[in-house]
Amino acid sequence: MTLFAAIRLPREILFGKGQRQVLPDVAARYGRRAFICTDERFAGTSVFAEMIASLKEASIEVLVHDRTLPDVPRDSVAVCVAEASGFRPDMVIGIGGGSCLDMAKCAALLISHGGRLQDYYGEFKVPGPTLPLIAVPTTAGTGSEVTPVAVISDPERTLKVGISSPHLIAAVALCDPDLTLTCPPGLTAIAGADALTHAIEAFTAARRGTDPTLPQKHVFVGKSGLTDHFALLAIKLLGRSLEKACRDGSDEDARADVMMGALAAGCAFGTAGTAAAHAVQYPVGALTHTAHGLGVATMLPYVMRYNLSVATEEIAETGAALGLPRTGNTPEQAAAATIDEVARLFGAIGIPKTLAELGLPADKVDWTAEQALGIDRLIKNNPRSFDIVAMQRLVKAAYDGDMDAAAT
Incomplete structure (x- = not known):
């Protein structure tokens, strides 16, 4: 290659x-x-x-x-x-x-x-x-x-x-991380969850670099060795300090980690792009008028579960960056533990667990799926492809809180 x-x-x-x-x-x-x-x-x-x-x-x-x-x-x-x-x-x-x-x-x-x-x-x-x-x-x-x-x-x-x-x-x-010291816990959580979602979606994005003219045709071109470098740095910093910054906003070291993590995540997704969690958030945000970071973070564990079959190693490596041990675990076990840890971390800082908790109406699940599928610049970045039935199942799983259903 x-x-x-x-x-x-x-x-x-x-x-x-x-x-x-x-x-x-x-x-x-x-x-x-x-x-x-x-x-x-x-x-x-x-x-x-x-x-x-x-x-x-x-x-x-x-x-x-x-x-x-x-x-x-x-x-x-x-x-x-x-x-x-x-x-x-x-x-x-x-x-x-x-x-x-x-x-x-x-x-x-x-x-x-x-x-x-x-x-x-x-x-x-x-x-x-x-x-x-x-x-x-x-x-x-x-x-x-x-x-x-x-x-x-x-x-x-x-x-x-x-x-x-x-x-x-x-x-x-x-x-300057000192500028974030007065950021309230709720906003710290939403913004930091957004950053971690940026990093994980950039790191698990499709690898599309076969056409040498790709960066001349598209702003987001999928993952590469350079974007992976920044994404893993972001995951490491946010994994070790986001909870701390939410608990104690005066913790200067945690604030610096979170700001550096957000910066590194931006360096990653600014070229690699984001994927399905962001695609679903666009219609969800339009309907619920909730913060962008809440929506993408709510979706991320379900999207990771959907992508597990084709991005096992990348998800397992995400877990290692978050500080999870890999010794004795198969890649599949490590990846499953990573998804659990992302869900735990988001729950600890107050991110809703389902789209229903965000206020998405039950009769708008299929509409949300249709709109998300139409955001091609994001959907083409997802490592596992979608059709309308798959997207409907994913959105319904995130609405119901059914992690197993997200994998089908």
Whole structure:
């Protein structure tokens, strides 16, 4: 077999306690006018005020848009960009959770290339580089600081939509785990579960690298040796520290592990992609209006059980990264124990066990399956293929909490 790998990452990743203090130095390399996207909550914190003051002290003019909303409603992006029209920024800085970073990506895109946001839905629709983006996450989950994707909600569509292009990748990911110390336990759990799902789905994704033009045609190209490296690092860090960070938000070591885990998971799935757990969450989230991380994590053990017959070794290796012993176990036993451990971990941090607990109506199970099956960019990444009957069985199993039924 010819070795194939692909990876797309920011020009620079800076990680560590206190890294927010170098923001002025980083920004100064890109110009003197910074348009900042954040949300109302973080904009009201003393930490944000200190960051803005430090930029101004470095003679960098700033314009702040602090009205980013969850899931980035489409029309809110136009409002944001209109605010920047007379400012003529040299760069965009996103500070906040995944929605703030996605808003910054969309702002950089429209400021650079104009048009409507919906002109860019899908893969490779962005015609060229955008304004440099500096991404400063304040939660540890989405990995948006390193990924080529922005997810938004469009009132004309039932499901959330994505813009996927290497041109959306931030120039700099500046990650300071101290910014997550005040993140409440519930959000820590949801974001961290999202990150672990990213890592496991990227590591167990289909291996599709037979066509040398694949990365030129698709943003997500399946697992490879490079994405596996980042995925396993993420699984290790999240496995050892996510519960700790949820129990004690002041644990700086645990916070650093979880933020590094989310970052590494983003490095993995930003090229490898995610799979069926994410595909099912899109319609589930549209119907239940529950957090993305809750939905993907609820689905993950069932998807792993569905994939067990074709990804036994990868799932067993996931367990080893989580710290489970493999001595004396067959690969099948180790893989089964891994699925049990993922379910246990998610249960310990408050992730619902079934789609019914998420609020999915019983009469929407088949509709959910139909919608999930239609999300080709995710379904083609799943290591075990689907038809509509298989997807209906999987969604019904996750609705009922029947792990055995997920394997059929």
